[in-house]
Amino acid sequence: MIAEILDALVDVGRQVHESGLNAGTAGNFSARLVDGRVVMSKRRVRKATMTSDDFVVFNPDHPGREALEQASTEYRLHLASYRADDAVRAVLHTHSPALTAVGLRRSSFPQLLPELETVVGSIVINPFESSGSERLADDVGRAVGRGASVVILKRHGVVTVGMSVAQALDRLELAENGARTILLAER
Numbered sequence: 057m058i059a060e061i062l063d064a065l066v067d068v069g070r071q072v073h074e075s076g077l078n079a080g081t082a083g084n085f086s087a088r089l090v091d092g093r094v095v096m097s098k099r100r101v102r103k104a105t106m107t108s109d110d111f112v113v114f115n116p117d118h119p120g121r122e123a124l125e126q127a128s129t130e131y132r133l134h135l136a137s138y139r140a141d142d143a144v145r146a147v148l149h150t151h152s153p154a155l156t157a158v159g160l161r162r163s164s165f166p167q168l169l170p171e172l173e174t175v176v177g178s179i180v181i182n183p184f185e186s187s188g189s190e191r192l193a194d195d196v197g198r199a200v201g202r203g204a205s206v207v208i209l210k211r212h213g214v215v216t217v218g219m220s221v222a223q224a225l226d227r228l229e230l231a232e233n234g235a236r237t238i239l240l241a242e243r
């Protein structure tokens with residue numbers, strides 16, 4: 057089970073790089089196992105070439121200092137998302153350009169593509185908060201608790217949640233594609 061999840065997360069790293077949804081060491085990924093433990097990407101990992109060694113596994117109730125020192129500096133927003141909704145099994149944070157660009161221009165996501173809401177769910181734009189901060193994590197947790205599937209982090213990137221790694225990746229790809237379409241229409 058854990059091997060499958062690690063393979064899926066490693067694959068996400070390659071896919072988001074190849075499709076231009078993320079670049080370099082930006083972003084971080086996690087999944088919640090059936091036993092409640094969380095698998096999270098380590099800090100400063102190049103996503104295109106990551107392996108299963110680039111993840112740390114810990115109990116979110118008692119993570120221990122060593123695990124948190126290794127885990128992505130955005131671990132708080134991942135844990136807040138899991139706390140906010142029991143159904144969430146995967147959290148992907150990426151610096152996807154089109155979604156981030158929509159967030160630079162607006163304070164709410166334009167409801168121009170009805171299908172996007174059906175297939176992705178609610179996409180919200182969060183006001184700017186510093187990377188890795190408690191406030192950012194609180195905001196993301198609150199948005200996920202209210203049913204958001206995609207939370208755009210103003211002047212930063214995007215967080216996508218799903219009931220599986222595959223669902224989170226699908227949502228990210230569809231939301232980014234929708235954002236790209238909206239930006240093209242606004243030119």
Ligand SMILES: [Zn+2]
Pocket residue numbers: 082083149150151187212213
């Ligand atoms: Zn980031």
